[in-house]
Amino acid sequence: xxxxxxxxxxxxxxxxxxxxxxxxxxxxxxxxxxxxxxxxxxxxxxxxxxxxxxxxxxxxxxxxxxxxxxxxxxxxxxxxxxxxxxxxxxxxxxxxxxxxxxxxxxxxxxxxxxxxxxxxxxxxxxxxxxxxxxxxxxxxxxxxxxxxxxxxxxxxxxxxxxxxxxxxxxxxxxxxxxxxxxxxxxxxxxxxxxxxxxxxxxxxxxxxxxxxxxxxxxxxxxxxxxxxxxxxxxxxxxxxxxxxxxxxxxxxxxxxxxxxxxxxxxxxxxxxxxxxxxxxxxxxxxxxxxxxxxxxxxxxxxxxxxxxxxxxxxxxxxxxxxxxxxxxxxxxxxxxxxxxxxxxxxxxxxxxxxxxxxxxxxxxxxxxxxxxxxxxxxxxxxxxxxxxxxxxxxxxxxxxxxxxxxxxxxxxxxxxxxxxxxxxxxxxxxxxxxxxxxxxxxxxxxxxxxx
Amino acid sequence: xxxxxxxxxxxxxxxxxxxxxxxxxxxxxxxxxxxxxxxxxxxxxxxxxxxxxxxxxxxxxxxxxxxxxxxxxxxxxxxxxxxxxxxxxxxxxxxxxxxxxxxxxxxxxxxxxxxxxxxxxxxxxxxxxxxxxxxxxxxxxxxxxxxxxxxxxxxxxxxxxxxxxxxxxxxxxxxxxxxxxxxxxxxxxxxxxxxxxxxxxxxxxxxxxxxxxxxxxxxxxxxxxxxxxxxxxxxxxxxxxxxxxxxxxxxxxxxxxxxxxxxxxxxxxxxxxxxxxxxxx
Numbered sequence: 001x002x003x004x005x006x007x008x009x010x011x012x013x014x015x016x017x018x019x020x021x022x023x024x025x026x027x028x029x030x031x032x033x034x035x036x037x038x039x040x041x042x043x044x045x046x047x048x049x050x051x052x053x054x055x056x057x058x059x060x061x062x063x064x065x066x067x068x069x070x071x072x073x074x075x076x077x078x079x080x081x082x083x084x085x086x087x088x089x090x091x092x093x094x095x096x097x098x099x100x101x102x103x104x105x106x107x108x109x110x111x112x113x114x115x116x117x118x119x120x121x122x123x124x125x126x127x128x129x130x131x132x133x134x135x136x137x138x139x140x141x142x143x144x145x146x147x148x149x150x151x152x153x154x155x156x157x158x159x160x161x162x163x164x165x166x167x168x169x170x171x172x173x174x175x176x177x178x179x180x181x182x183x184x185x186x187x188x189x190x191x192x193x194x195x196x197x198x199x200x201x202x203x204x205x206x207x208x209x210x211x212x213x214x215x216x217x218x219x220x221x222x223x224x225x226x227x228x229x230x231x232x233x234x235x236x237x238x239x240x241x242x243x244x245x246x247x248x249x250x251x252x253x254x255x256x257x258x259x260x261x262x263x264x265x266x267x268x269x270x271x272x273x274x275x276x277x278x279x280x281x282x283x284x285x286x287x288x289x290x291x292x293x294x295x296x297x298x299x300x301x302x303x304x305x306x307x308x309x310x311x312x313x314x315x316x317x318x319x320x321x322x323x324x325x326x327x328x329x330x331x332x333x334x335x336x337x338x339x340x341x342x343x344x345x346x347x348x349x350x351x352x353x354x355x356x357x358x359x360x361x362x363x364x365x366x367x368x369x370x371x372x373x374x375x376x377x378x379x380x381x382x383x384x385x386x387x388x389x390x391x392x393x394x395x396x397x398x399x400x401x402x403x404x405x406x407x408x409x410x411x412x413x414x415x416x417x418x419x420x421x422x423x424x425x426x427x428x429x430x431x432x433x434x435x436x437x438x439x440x441x442x443x444x445x446x447x448x449x450x451x
Numbered sequence: 452x453x454x455x456x457x458x459x460x461x462x463x464x465x466x467x468x469x470x471x472x473x474x475x476x477x478x479x480x481x482x483x484x485x486x487x488x489x490x491x492x493x494x495x496x497x498x499x500x501x502x503x504x505x506x507x508x509x510x511x512x513x514x515x516x517x518x519x520x521x522x523x524x525x526x527x528x529x530x531x532x533x534x535x536x537x538x539x540x541x542x543x544x545x546x547x548x549x550x551x552x553x554x555x556x557x558x559x560x561x562x563x564x565x566x567x568x569x570x571x572x573x574x575x576x577x578x579x580x581x582x583x584x585x586x587x588x589x590x591x592x593x594x595x596x597x598x599x600x601x602x603x604x605x606x607x608x609x610x611x612x613x614x615x616x617x618x619x620x621x622x623x624x625x626x627x628x629x630x631x632x633x634x635x636x637x638x639x640x641x642x643x644x645x646x647x648x649x650x651x652x653x654x655x656x657x658x659x660x661x662x663x664x665x666x667x668x669x670x671x672x673x674x675x676x677x678x679x680x681x682x683x684x685x686x687x688x689x690x691x692x693x694x695x696x697x698x699x700x701x702x703x704x705x706x707x708x709x710x711x712x713x714x715x716x717x718x719x720x721x722x723x724x725x726x727x728x729x730x731x732x
Contacts, residue, residue: 076693083494101491101696199587200674265587265676266576413695420678427588427677450697 034341036064036349039081039088041074041330044292048366055358062345072201078102082335089338089346093133093331095407096233099125100450106132107336107343113351119374125331133331136354137369140309140390140401141209141287142324147306149282152187153180164308170245170315174252180282181256187282191258194272194281196250198264198426203419205269205285208406210249210312211418211439212325214242215405217316229327232408237444243436245314253285254426261426269293277302285312288386291368309389311399324393327404328372410446417442486703491696503704512679513705516687523594523683524662527601531658532651534606539613540643553614557607564604568671571600586673593673593681600668605661609654616650617643649727656720664713684709 040049046068053064067088069077074092081088082105093099093106109115109124109131118124118134125133145164153176154162160175167173180192197205218241219228240246254261258281269286270293276284277297284290288309294302311324334346353359355375363369368382370390381391394401409415421438424430481493486503488496507513538556542549559567575586575596586592620643628638644651666685669675675682675690682690688709692702 073693075696079492079693079699083492104495200676260583262583262588263580263585266585411696416694423587423677429589429677 033062034339034343034345036062036090036342036346037086037088038064038066038090038346038349039074039078039092040066040068041092041094042289043068043071044289045367048362051366052353052359052362055362056349056352059356059358060348060352062348064349075101082337087335087337089335089342090332090350091335093125093333094329095331095404096125096229097407097409097411097450098329099127099132099331102333103127103132105333105335105337106130107334107338108132109134109334112347114347114354117351117355117373117375119372123328123372125333133333135328135331135372136350137330137367138326138328138372138390138394139287139289139330139370140324140326140393141285142309142311142393143283143285144276144290144307144309144386145283146276146279146281146302147308148303149187149189149279153183153282156183156186164310167310168313168320170248170313170319173313174248177252177256177283188279189258189282190275190280192256192282193253193258194275194284195257195259195267196253196261196264196426197267197269197272198419198423199266199268202268203422204415205272206250206422207415207419208409209287209325210285211246211409212404212406213249213312213314213402214240214246214316215409216322216325216402217242217245217314217319219405227403228405229403229408232405235443236447238440240436240439242314242316243432243439245316247432247435249312249314250422250426257281262428264426265423273297274300288368288370288384288390291384291386304385307385307389309386309393311393311402321399323396323399323401324390325404326390326394326401327407329404329407410443411450414439414442414446482703483707485700486707487700488703489697489700491699499700503700504708506701507705507708510701512682512687512691513684515679516682516684519594519681520663520683523597523601523665524659527598527605527662528655528658530598531602531605531609531662532654534602535609535654536613538606538610539617540639542610543614543617553611556610559603560605560608562604564665564667565671567600567604568668571596571603572672575599587676590677590680593676596672597665597669597681597683600672601662601665604668605658609658612650612654612657613647616647620646649724652720652724652727656716659716659720660713663716664709 038049038053040046046066049066049068053066056062056064067081074094075098078088078091082091091102091105093102099106106127110129114134115121115124115131123135124131125135147164150164153159160179161167161172167176177192180187180189184191197203215232215238216228218238219226219231219235221241222231254264257264258275259267272281272284273286273290273293274297275281277294277300279301291307294300294307295304309324311319311322313319332350334343336343338346354363354371354373360376360380363371363376364380364382368384368387370382370387381388393399417438418435421430421435425432425435485493485496487498487500489499489503490496542553542556562570572586575592579585579588579592584592586596624642624646625638628642633641664685665683666689669681669683669686670689673681675686679687679690684705688702688705690702691698691705693699695701
């Protein structure tokens with residue numbers, strides 16, 4: 001009797017154990033309809049996606065699970081999620097370099113409505129004839145400025161220029177910035193630029209975005225007819241020939257800032273954006289995605305009408321004709337290893353989001369994406385001020401947008417090494433030559449490793 | 452009793468054993484296998500032999516991290532134990548408020564490493580601010596920041612162990628020493644220290660392993676900045692595994708090397724304390 005009891009008890013314990021391990025599979029019961037598991041890359045859009053998910057399930061009955069990876073951890077989250085039996089059915093690829101790791105997991109989107117909807121088919125990420133991933137938003141970055149502070153400056157009697165439109169080159173820009181620094185008390189700002197955030201993991205605004213400009217000019221100078229991004233992808237080495245331009249701009253940022261150059265190692269992007277939102281700084285380099293961050297700072301003094309964007313100039317030839325940097329590193333792919341029902345459900349979700357009235361409404365008003373799909377009419381543009389600034393720059397025929405060459409930078413390691421050298425330079429513990437060597441050497445070594 | 456124990460031990464052992472195998476033995480074995488593979492996701496692997504180990508040691512990051520960790524461990528083992536022993540001596544003299552101070556000193560140990568890391572990051576940055584410096588201006592700041600943080604966290608815990616050991620010294624031994632005319636320094640050297648030597652072994656190895664495998668404090672305080680100069684072994688392994696595409700195998704190889712080092716330290720401790728125990732018996 002005792003023996004039996006012991007046996008039963010131990011069986012119960014083991015069963016509990018087994019049950020505890022297998023708790024995740026609740027979503028399995030949706031039948032043959034399929035279900036969607038979307039691993040979201042943008043933490044700033046998490047709340048919006050939850051709303052999207054709710055109304056999608058309401059309209060179609062397809063269950064959808066949206067999980068958001070914490071900032072900067074997407075790759076590792078995806079690497080662990082994708083091995084699970086309930087793997088993400090929709091995931092994000094961050095461009096041609098990211099595609100190399102996830103190629104094998106991407107379903108061929110050739111012939112799907114999602115791909116057909118794309119206004120410019122060349123935007124999709126391809127591997128030979130196979131369409132691996134489709135971009136879902138186009139973004140732009142440049143120098144965001146607070147127009148009310150700028151207007152105050154322009155009203156001064158001895159201002160260098162009288163309108164932002166007159167700033168068409170690095171020299172003019174530098175003169176304006178340095179004059180504004182001299183008059184910062186009268187303008188009521190602590191510095192022209194918000195902090196040059198160089199904390200660990202926060203260096204992307206310089207090592208990706210600012211670096212995009214000199215590298216665009218470098219690859220562009222190799223031949224007008226070449227696509228700079230594709231040229232960059234195939235380049236074993238770089239000269240960093242516009243490094244002087246990069247240095248001049250970077251020096252301008254750190255020497256006319258709210259924060260002393262030796263202190264920027266502790267600053268984050270969020271710090272910079274709040275300095276801008278609180279009116280302590282007149283300018284900050286960032287892209288249209290930053291609008292939610294600016295608007296979200298409590299006590300912010302910047303009105304939406306005053307948030308404007310202008311291009312980054314580094315003193316390269318012919319740069320007066322170039323606009324802000326426009327491109328994308330947001331591509332969506334569908335997991336090839338998911339069941340057919342799940343794949344269909346996932347496609348249906350994306351098509352619904354980017355073509356149905358309800359979906360488009362969310363895209364424009366909640367997610368704030370500038371979508372590259374032909375289902376959006378010309379007058380259907382995002383409502384947020386920076387988004388409309390980007391649209392304005394893209395449609396400004398006088399200038400050519402600078403493509404996102406940085407999506408072809410060989411690896412994150414390259415950017416990190418670049419950032420390390422840059423931080424040392426800013427703090428005065430390393431010289432500029434180290435930055436140039438870090439860029440050229442690591443480009444070559446990382447290119448060799450990843451190809 | 453013994454007979455029924457023999458009969459039923461699988462019944463009692465099985466659930467724990469199963470959990471241990473699932474969550475420890477299997478991942479460990481898979482981990483060792485993966486260190487010989489190149490992979491991006493752990494279900495698709497390609498066997499590459501020892502190349503991950505070669506890469507781990509030819510890459511300067513790992514060697515730097517190892518050296519940094521060894522330096523840090525050496526310094527913090529000494530400072531933590533000296534401080535903990537001093538506090539223990541001070542707080543076993545029956546002074547007023549002894550219990551209060553013991554509690555205060557033990558408190559930091561109850562706070563998690565990440566929280567402590569961020570707190571000290573703010574404190575140190577606040578101190579350096581008037582000098583226009585940050586914690587990331589130099590690797591030395593990070594190093595000493597880590598030492599201070601580790602002391603803050605571990606001193607209280609080690610102190611409790613020393614207090615227990617000191618209280619176990621029979622009062623008549625000290626009294627006898629006093630009657631014989633020993634000075635307080637002589638009592639400390641010839642009575643107290645030999646009597647608490649088992650506690651020394653325990654504390655020494657606890658601080659040694661704790662400092663050697665430190666991760667969250669390191670991540671929160673400096674995250675390896677500037678550059679990777681203040682990254683310790685555990686952080687370097689984490690970074691290699693997760694932030695470099697195609698380097699997961701190298702990270703795994705580093706982890707195996709790390710395991711061997713920690714196992715050696717733990718093994719030495721076990722051997723030392725067993726030898727001492729056997730000598731006493």
